[in-house]
Amino acid sequence: MDTMTHAPAITLDEAIAFVWLEADLLDHAEYDEWLSLWADGGLYIVPIEPGVTDFANVLNYAYDDHIMRQKRVARLRNGQSISASPVARTVRSQSRFRLLSGTADGCELRCAQIISEFRRGTLRTYTADVEFNLVRGPRGLRIARKVIRLLNSTEALRGIGYLL
């Protein structure tokens, strides 16, 4: 029997603390630690069409596995991308958390997220529903999937040169 099944179920408080950590790491550009929060095979997805679930077979804004996440982080750091030089500063707030399901091994958490972005004199806001699939690993919770459903995903957006 898997020892992890003896662990307590993931609570709402535990999940929220983890998601806030992730948010803080992104807002403060601590990307190495952010990359370490992901489970093997974890997917970072920004879909276009509301309600879509078969992300692999449709067009998304982002559909990143670990390799793509590493590339995205490199792009934010290497100074080669003019739209990420400098990287936009962001402050994100997350609220309205709800645990959709939860066991000792994993949970689904949904929340509201509002990101303010500031770059080159312009302040912009992106609002989204965010869905996290979290799993419990040997070193704590890890992200198996993060889906960011932008409220205005089907409209024309501006360049988003950072991680939502």
Added chain:
Amino acid sequence: MDMQSASGPALDRLIKSDRARAQLYTDPTIFETEMHKVFENTWVWVAHASELPDPGDFKTAQVGRHPVIVVRDREGVVHVHVNRCRHRAATVCEQRKGKTASFVCPYHGWSYALDGSLRGVPHDKGYDGSLDKSQFPLRSLRVEEYAGLIFATFRTDIEPLHDFLAGARKWIDLFMKQGAGYPVTTLGEHRFRFAGNWKIQMENTTDAYHFPLVHKSFLTALDKQTEESMDVMSKGGFVEDLGNGHSVMVMLPDLIDLEANLDAPIPERFAELAAELAQTHTDLEVRRIVRAVGGSGFNVNLFPNIACSMAFFRVLQPVSVEETEIRHIAIGMLGGPEAANRARLRMHEFFQGPMGFGSPDDAEVWDRVQHGAHGADDVWVMLNRGEASEQVTAEGHIRGEVSAETGMRAAYRQWKRMMEA
């Protein structure tokens, strides 16, 4: 709007064959004139046939400033209607796309058939029998299609689409080979806006010169073999003026004809895809599909609003003199292998769209052009690169080397011709 101010000698002061004044990007009067003189007087791309496969399928679009509905009727004929009720001007449809049996105005309930004819008028007794419905159809545009590309125009007297596309037809045919024998179909789109004039974007799709610099972060994110294959300045590419403002920019000559060189080694980045396809396809089919998945090695720029660009359609929509909307429409193989279409989707996401590794950097430099264009308006925007070494091909087309600004000169020649008309 003062049409006179932007015509004849005034235009000669704004644009020459190899340079232009930045007012072309910043002057609201010029923009207003363009919306009429250019967009109401030529073929404007509105849809790909695969976006409306069945009767009743529709999408909304714009022709210049005019909101339009593109719809396939019961007989399979595609119509383009101005999205404006003939009663009191409300739009009869606000959905991006969908399927319907009719269009009903939400204001007073006038209803229109798919072909635009007025069918129903509630409480029509109020017109005392004087309302002749046959005189109030939705205003319809002329519609023609080439290789699945659907264009519309307000003009009934201009040349057929076939003639308008001129030398571009050959390149459109080559572009559509990325269906690998399956019909080309759209797979979704990325929409984004930038704070700049539409012609800045028009220029960009025929600008190989910016690629190694602006897309450096994209190139370094590729594997070494692919990065080398994308060294567009050294592959012997060229830009050709195809007539009527159209041009082709060939960045990777090896990828002009996707059905040629099928025995060439499969690039490493497609090895996994090839192995998956090999389980259900012959070796030749695998090679053909994989080569098509990689996309074409050129951009065909069709004046004024669409380009068939390597592996997608680029559509531009002027919003205002300093605001433009871009659509990058992903394309794939209708009924083709899912793995192949998935590979296309991931490639599109990699470069295109607001979170791609390419488009945001393009948008950033276009924004910078618009900002800089407000400085020193007696300084020219230079469009002369590669002019001295241009040659004329056997077909009579002007051809410059890959980073020549030949395509921009072609587009602006057409722009000037239309603005002077």
